[in-house]
Structures are given as C-alpha cells and as structure tokens.
Amino acid sequence: MNSLANHPDFVAVTTMTWQQHVKAAVRSAAHLRRLLDLPPNRETDLVGERQFATFAPLPFVSRMRPRDEYDPLLRQVLPTPEEGQSAAGYSNDPNRESQCVSAPGVLQKYPGRILLIAAKSCAVNCRYCFRRAFPYEAAPTSLAEWNEALAALKNDASIHEVVLSGGEPLINEDHRLAWLIDRIEQFPHVRRLRIHSRFPIVIPQRVTESLIQTLSRTRMPITFVVHSNHAQELGDDVGQAMAALGSVPRLVLLNQSVLLKGINDSVQALANLSWRLLELGVIPYYLHQLDRVTGSHHFEVSLDQGRSLVSKLRATLPGYAVPRFVTEIPELPSKQILL
Numbered sequence: 001m002n003s004l005a006n007h008p009d010f011v012a013v014t015t016m017t018w019q020q021h022v023k024a025a026v027r028s029a030a031h032l033r034r035l036l037d038l039p040p041n042r043e044t045d046l047v048g049e050r051q052f053a054t055f056a057p058l059p060f061v062s063r064m065r066p067r068d069e070y071d072p073l074l075r076q077v078l079p080t081p082e083e084g085q086s087a088a089g090y091s092n093d094p095n096r097e098s099q100c101v102s103a104p105g106v107l108q109k110y111p112g113r114i115l116l117i118a119a120k121s122c123a124v125n126c127r128y129c130f131r132r133a134f135p136y137e138a139a140p141t142s143l144a145e146w147n148e149a150l151a152a153l154k155n156d157a158s159i160h161e162v163v164l165s166g167g168e169p170l171i172n173e174d175h176r177l178a179w180l181i182d183r184i185e186q187f188p189h190v191r192r193l194r195i196h197s198r199f200p201i202v203i204p205q206r207v208t209e210s211l212i213q214t215l216s217r218t219r220m221p222i223t224f225v226v227h228s229n230h231a232q233e234l235g236d237d238v239g240q241a242m243a244a245l246g247s248v249p250r251l252v253l254l255n256q257s258v259l260l261k262g263i264n265d266s267v268q269a270l271a272n273l274s275w276r277l278l279e280l281g282v283i284p285y286y287l288h289q290l291d292r293v294t295g296s297h298h299f300e301v302s303l304d305q306g307r308s309l310v311s312k313l314r315a316t317l318p319g320y321a322v323p324r325f326v327t328e329i330p331e332l333p334s335k336q337i338l339l
C-alpha cells in the first residue's frame with residue numbers, strides 16, 4: 001500500500017506514546033492537506049470545520065494515501081462544505097439521546113444496561129459522528145463528579161451491564177479507568193462491562209501493558225467494541241493492539257462499522273473489512289445505517305442499497321463474516337435489524 005507510513009515525517013509515529021499522539025494530532029484541514037500533498041482548499045474546509053473541529057491522529061493519517069482526495073480514511077476526517085448544509089430529516093440529536101439522560105453523564109436507552117459518557121472528547125473526530133453535537137459539557141470530568149453517576153448505578157439493581165462510551169472512554173489515563181472499573185464492579189448486580197472505543201484503531205499505542213492489566217483484573221467479563229469502517233485502517237500496529245486485547249481473559253472483541261457513501265459502500269470494501277477483522281481476531285458484529293445527524297447527509301447510503309449490499313455480502317461470505325445491518329429508531333427499545 002502506498003501510504004504515508006514510510007514518509008520521513010512519520011518515522012517517529014510508531015515510537016510515540018498515546019498521550020504524545022493525542023497532543024500531536026492534526027487539528028486543521030489545511031495541515032492534513034499539506035501532509036497528504038493535496039492542494040489547499042481553505043474556504044470549503046472552513047465551512048465544515050466551523051461545524052465540527054478537525055482532529056486526526058498521526059497513526060491513522062499515516063495509513064492514508066498521499067495525493068488522493070478520495071482516500072477512504074481521509075474522507076472520514078476531512079471537513080467538507082456539505083457539512084454546512086441542512087437536509088430534511090437530519091437533526092443534532094438524531095437518536096434523541098437528550099431524552100435518555102438519567103443522571104449527569106448517564107444514558108439509559110435500553111432496559112438492563114446504562115451507558116456512561118466516560119469522556120468529553122475522542123481520539124479522532126469522525127465527520128459522520130452521531131454525537132458530533134452532543135452536549136458533553138454536562139458529562140462528568142473529575143473523579144468526584146463520577147460519584148453522582150455511580151450513585152445512580154448503585155441504586156438501580158436492574159442494571160446488569162455498564163457501557164463505557166463517549167466521547168472516548170480510553171482518553172482517560174489508566175489509573176482513572178482502573179478507579180472507575182473498580183467502583184463499578186463493587187455493585188454486585190453489574191455483571192458485565194462493555195467498552196466502546198476507536199482508540200485501538202486510530203492510536204493503537206493506547207493499548208498499553210497497564211491497560212491490559214487493568215482489564216484483566218476485573219471480575220466482569222468484558223465486551224470490547226472497536227469501530228473500524230475500512231480494511232485500510234487495520235495495519236500491523238492495530239493487529240498488535242488487537243492481539244494484546246485478545247489476551248485479556250473473558251474479553252470478546254467485536255467491531256461495529258457505519259455504512260458510508262464513498263468509503264465502504266461496495267461489496268468488495270465490506271468483504272475486505274470483514275476478512276481483515278477476522279484475521280485480527282475481531283468479529284464483524286454491526287454495520288450501522290447512518291444516523292441522520294446534521295452535516296452528515298452526504299455520507300448516507302439508501303436503505304435499499306444497504307440491504308442489497310449486505311445480501312450480496314451474505315451470498316459471498318460465510319455467515320460469521322457478515323455483520324448485522326442495523327439501525328437505531330429512537331422510540332424502539334432495541335436496535336432494529338435491517339438484514
């Protein structure tokens with residue numbers, strides 16, 4: 001693959017810590033274009049950037065192809081002028097999550113499980129993100145602020161699973177994460193932990209020895225859900241991170257993707273993604289229909305086309321390699337399986 005990985009500016013990428021990568025991430029479309037040897041496009045970039053900041057970590061950028069405006073990784077992080085347009089049926093809160101807040105930083109969308117907004121930011125800003133306008137200001141930041149969320153959890157014995165989500169839960173340092181997991185597992189009714197993270201894909205250096213120790217210590221079985229949309233995201237460094245996560249006892253590794261126009265809307269792209277995930281020990285679990293968040297309409301693939309792609313995928317791959325094609329409908333008590 002002709003990527004930036006061998007470029008002199010990227011030599012240090014593999015030796016930097018994850019914290020250094022968060023600090024060094026590309027924070028403007030103009031910088032991204034320079035790195036990729038693309039012509040500047042200040043006016044159009046700024047339209048999208050005014051809606052949602054650019055944030056792309058170097059390990060992810062290093063897997064992009066230079067001089068290719070249509071690179072499937074670049075398209076996930078480069079702002080575009082369409083983001084400034086409104087579209088019918090799109091809103092800032094497409095899943096009506098603001099109506100699911102049961103305590104500061106706690107969302108309860110489905111029975112038996114709650115979602116903790118464990119951080120206010122991410123390791124990458126995905127242009128299609130359904131939480132791109134989420135009011136993160138209300139989410140807890142200090143350990144003391146977590147106590148309200150934990151008290152809500154303590155008092156509700158119907159909750160069997162806690163989902164750490166975000167923002168990006170792994171943006172917390174390991175000692176904070178260990179503190180939070182220790183507190184959660186003190187509640188005997190909580191039997192399972194789920195972690196949703198894009199870190200192992202975009203900054204695989206985040207999967208440190210101390211993170212593995214923290215995850216290995218808990219009594220709770222862990223479902224670890226990564227988020228990858230294209231096989232090109234899954235380099236050897238990601239493979240090492242997955243192998244380390246796979247060494248945690250009773251941890252299941254799943255992937256969720258979003259079906260995105262111009263990125264993975266072909267049978268070949270979806271098949272390549274499934275095979276590469278399986279090579280890395282990750283089950284291709286969900287393929288999401290795009291949530292209709294304002295500024296993302298240009299990524300939408302029609303439901304008919306999505307169903308057609310997934311049925312062709314099913315005709316080509318064994319069942320275990322075909323993700324469930326799903327969508328979220330706010331009024332309904334679970335995700336809806338489209339195919």
Ligand code: SF4
Binds near residue numbers: 130167
């Ligand atoms: S990592 Fe997830 S929550 Fe963060 S911007 Fe991307 S899609 Fe949104």
